[in-house]
Amino acid sequence: MSEPPDNLYLMDLQLTTAAIEALLLASETPIAPGRLPMLLPEASPETIQRAIVELRTIFSGPSRGIHLVHVADGLQFRTNPAFSGQIRTMFQSKPVRLSRPAMETLAIIAYRQPITRAQIEEIRGVDSSGVVRTLMDHVLVESVGRLDDIGKPWLYGTTRRFLEFFGLENIADLPTLEQNEVDALLQMQVHLDADLDRGEE
């Protein structure tokens, strides 16, 4: 009593999907999709691929409490942000925000890395040693090397935890300015150049 190949494939896909679901629940860190073929040697890469797509469809949207997200080059189950209030009540915890100076500094490091402290301070116009240390204590920022310059200053960059913390897939996934925001900044630039040209006449 042999089953038609289509059914066999469906069985295979269902089992693979279930297996990945189990792995995701048990894993402490995001699972890189590249690791799955090793963990599930009996499933073909195509099946694994389809299973991931399946799971991402299931675990998404407002009617789901658990979402499957792609962070720091891996897959992870996370709660739906809509229910953060209820979870915090359960944990009896208050939301902690990064301070404004910390967010400002973190953004500069994230978009400009690797960057020295002097370069950060040039943009912010304010001493940033304390803020950088706080960000390092939170493992959002780390020293990534030294600049080959006078005094060999440390260069700073963001960590893997930074990606996990903000739910980013990789650094290229950082939020960008909207087109109209870019336009506004560019407009200012053009305006400035025109002003300078007029000055030279």
Next chain:
Amino acid sequence: MTMTAPKVALKTAPKTATTVAAERIVPPELRLNLAAFTGPMDLLLDLIRKHEIDIFDIPIAIITTEYLAYLDTINTLDLHAGDEWLEMAAMLILIKSRMLLPPDPTAEDDDAGPDPREELVQRILEYQMYKLVAEKLDDRPQLSRDVFAPASRVAEYAKDLGPPPLHEASMDDLMNALRRIIQRQKTKPDWAYEITRERLTLRHVILEISTLLRDSPRITFDTIFEGGEISRHRVVTTFLALLEMTRLKMIRLFQAKLTEDVLYIERAVIDIVEVSQTFEFNE
């Protein structure tokens, strides 16, 4: 009214006396602003927004006046205005004075030279851009605040799954381990002024660490400092020894990944004592 209010406050609730005094000196609308700015750039940006100024035609006199008024407020409250606030004030005054000067008649051509405000404008624009993206980043759902992952629960099982997960130690991990050792020693009076100079060479410390690693393949950072006197000289030499041994691939450094801060030193060669004797170290 304003004269009697502090007296009453003193009698009924002494704790609030200073608060009342502060209220008397500083109008409330200024007090609110104090912690609101992250730095001079932030204040400048706010002044420009408040006055709906065209950023390319900043009335430098007005801005400078308001900026200095703000600095005065800080000083009134006896808060420490950092160097950077004064630096920016100096820059504004410099730009203001340059604007007042007629164009240099000895200049080679009729070029009026760059607008003295140009650099400031560029800096404000750049700063504004980072402020925008910082807000966007902050709006994202953040882990353990807006979204939760099953991570913390797994930590409970970690003990049964073997030793705590380790990751290759970074320079920061090594520095932190050293800092912890130094922190413990700081209270000793000998720490600041070292009287006896220990005769301790790099080779000696490397041999010591190698001997420890011969007996057990993985030791904690603290093991190195057990027993003996911990002097500054020893801490520095140990630091150099660990760097040198890592460079020569004799050892590998690992940091415990869970919150307990433990730096592990693992031998990377089996006959580590023999190996340590064959190298030439730069003393």
